[in-house]
Amino acid sequence: MILTLLVFPIAAGLIMLFFKSRVLNSIITITYAVALAAISGWLLLHPQGFTPYFHGDSLNSLFLMVLAIVFFFSMLYNAAFLKDSGVNKGAQTLYSVFLLLFAGSMAGAILAAHLALFWAFAGLATLTASYLIFFYRTNTALNAAWKYLFICSIGIALALVGIIFLTIGTGDFNWLFFDSLYLNAKKINPLWLKLGFVFILIGFGTKAGLAPLHSWLPDVHLEAPPAVSALISGALLNVAFLGIIRMHKLMDLAALGSYSRLILLIMGFLSLFLCAIFVLKVKEYHKMLAYSSIEHMGFIAICFAIGGPAVFAGLLHMVFHALSKAAFLLTGGTIRELYHSNEISEVTGLRLKDNLTAWLWVLSFIAVSGIPPSPVFYSKFLFIQTMIEKGLIVQLVMALLLLITILFGMGRSVLIMFTGESPAPIQTDYQPRRKRILLYLPQILLFFLLFSFILGVPDALRDFIQKASDGITR
Amino acid sequence: MTGLIAILFGAVMPFVTAASRIDTLIKCLAFQGMLLFILVLLNAGHASLAGTILLSLETLSLKTIIIPLLLLWIVRKNGINSVKTSANSKYLALLTATLLFAGGFLLSYLVQRSGLKINALYFGISVSTLVLGLFIILTRKEIFTQVMGFLFLENAVFLLLLSVFQDMRVIAALVFPLDLFAAAFLYGLYVTKKVLL
Numbered sequence: 093m094i095l096t097l098l099v100f101p102i103a104a105g106l107i108m109l110f111f112k113s114r115v116l117n118s119i120i121t122i123t124y125a126v127a128l129a130a131i132s133g134w135l136l137l138h139p140q141g142f143t144p145y146f147h148g149d150s151l152n153s154l155f156l157m158v159l160a161i162v163f164f165f166s167m168l169y170n171a172a173f174l175k176d177s178g179v180n181k182g183a184q185t186l187y188s189v190f191l192l193l194f195a196g197s198m199a200g201a202i203l204a205a206h207l208a209l210f211w212a213f214a215g216l217a218t219l220t221a222s223y224l225i226f227f228y229r230t231n232t233a234l235n236a237a238w239k240y241l242f243i244c245s246i247g248i249a250l251a252l253v254g255i256i257f258l259t260i261g262t263g264d265f266n267w268l269f270f271d272s273l274y275l276n277a278k279k280i281n282p283l284w285l286k287l288g289f290v291f292i293l294i295g296f297g298t299k300a301g302l303a304p305l306h307s308w309l310p311d312v313h314l315e316a317p318p319a320v321s322a323l324i325s326g327a328l329l330n331v332a333f334l335g336i337i338r339m340h341k342l343m344d345l346a347a348l349g350s351y352s353r354l355i356l357l358i359m360g361f362l363s364l365f366l367c368a369i370f371v372l373k374v375k376e377y378h379k380m381l382a383y384s385s386i387e388h389m390g391f392i393a394i395c396f397a398i399g400g401p402a403v404f405a406g407l408l409h410m411v412f413h414a415l416s417k418a419a420f421l422l423t424g425g426t427i428r429e430l431y432h433s434n435e436i437s438e439v440t441g442l443r444l445k446d447n448l449t450a451w452l453w454v455l456s457f458i459a460v461s462g463i464p465p466s467p468v469f470y471s472k473f474l475f476i477q478t479m480i481e482k483g484l485i486v487q488l489v490m491a492l493l494l495l496i497t498i499l500f501g502m503g504r505s506v507l508i509m510f511t512g513e514s515p516a517p518i519q520t521d522y523q524p525r526r527k528r529i530l531l532y533l534p535q536i537l538l539f540f541l542l543f544s545f546i547l548g549v550p551d552a553l554r555d556f557i558q559k560a561s562d563g564i565t566r
Numbered sequence: 567m568t569g570l571i572a573i574l575f576g577a578v579m580p581f582v583t584a585a586s587r588i589d590t591l592i593k594c595l596a597f598q599g600m601l602l603f604i605l606v607l608l609n610a611g612h613a614s615l616a617g618t619i620l621l622s623l624e625t626l627s628l629k630t631i632i633i634p635l636l637l638l639w640i641v642r643k644n645g646i647n648s649v650k651t652s653a654n655s656k657y658l659a660l661l662t663a664t665l666l667f668a669g670g671f672l673l674s675y676l677v678q679r680s681g682l683k684i685n686a687l688y689f690g691i692s693v694s695t696l697v698l699g700l701f702i703i704l705t706r707k708e709i710f711t712q713v714m715g716f717l718f719l720e721n722a723v724f725l726l727l728l729s730v731f732q733d734m735r736v737i738a739a740l741v742f743p744l745d746l747f748a749a750a751f752l753y754g755l756y757v758t759k760k761v762l763l
Contacts, residue, residue, distance in 0.1 A: 208739070208740060211743075212739075212740075212743050215743040215744075215746070215747070216743070216746075218747075219746060219747070219750055222750065234757070237754075238709070238754055241747075241750060241751070241754065242712065242713075242716070242751075245716065245747040245750075245751075246700075246703065246716065246719070248743070248744075248747070249716070249719055249720065249723055249744060249747075252723055252740060252744070253696065253723060253726065255740075256723075256726050256727060256730050259730055259731075260682060260684055260730055263683070
């Protein structure tokens, strides 16, 4: 079943290249998203290993489910986006094939039972994403794709160095199966394990957008198509963070948890700090969303650094952030289509120009920022509670100050865009609301899903996250 | 013999950091590729035949011939001849490279003393080359030189893999994704033409 999930993108990609039909492309990508969701749902209920190299456990099944949901809604949006893109059928098909390969490589990384296999799939995801970022074929898109590919490939190379160091510490390449690593954690040479952890953290931290390795993310969000941006912030960052979580668990089991916690805490706070600085002076709304992703990854890193119940909060936050950020980025894509601009100062009077998009924009902001009744508030509340219980008051005050600064910076920009006078209508025949319901429906459905958690996190989801959290902290 | 080749591999790096002509950089890269090919052959004794053939082909055809030739072609197509570096920065780079090269030997000595079952000389030299590859990427501003830095870094990772693993199939499997990145960079350099260079 898992292998089908990995072979499907290649087989379906060949079919898509043969027929070059936009409708078929959309059907296949959405079908793949549904298959991902079905398999991740099955794995959540029945975690098991299918081959020695791929397995589903309570942790990675959750990540697979998030990937499936984000991919599904992004592909719904993408169907409408491609119709208006003005790109020829051949380029559209190639773009859709790469989307499938991108999702497939992320699924492969999530399900990998061996560290080197995880690394290889993470590398493949980088390669496929760089093609997708270059979709618009402009010089700025090229610059963004190049920057992303270059920075992440250095990260991937350094992660490999970390894997080699870890192999030296274990003495056997076959020990790099996650289960073997956890089982033999205490036998690993601590020096090589620490060295390996640092290099792997740099490698996967680059892909996860953790500061100070985040510089590719703002440019990528500025240039990538909306669905690709949503997949990057909603899924790829999580996938990379899964690698960090796996390594952090190993460090914990090897009684070196304090070392990995310290580094995660530093990177987490640095991410919040950099975001707080840049979000106040950022001029482009897509860059603002990128800094918001950096902030949230930093927040999750801090949750894992604190440990205990905060790990549960971190995983919950990861799920909520993925869904809300996907909706935010998809809405951002619609705004770009409406105004033909990325500048905050040029996007005013959104409410007058397109009321539905304007409200989706504000709702996205509320959801991402964790303003009640956003479910993100719940994970932040759990975080605060754990910090107080653990007596980490100074760190809590610092985190809250930075989070409030970010909230202020983002809120100001969102309100500028929402209110004000609408600029003179641009000469275009593009009328998204009338023509393309799919430019709105994915976000609306995502909000239904997200805000349904206001009524309380369902017991089933709570159990799954609790199991995943227990698996990490055990 | 293998020790001498590994030392030659590391000794290329001070030349690389001080070089101001692009074709010198490319020749250094090809030379390192050839040295890696010889090392693969010399280490083939306790490796599988299939893995050895794969890695020999990889180092000889890809690292020694195809990548350098493609780079030369791109360079000529874009009319790039030299790297912009001042005499002062060149001197500092040379000093850093020499110190790191010496540091590689010190690291080899420390690793050997620790009694680990790895090739200590390969390890020390590969780590010093790796750091120098990063140094080139961080200190040079031109995209082309940064890509060269990545390719040297990739060679260093290859030597690092040789120092740790006996099984050539494992090395081939781990090197393949990095080669894909190298191919993507070459394609990128070709596509970008003068946009980024």
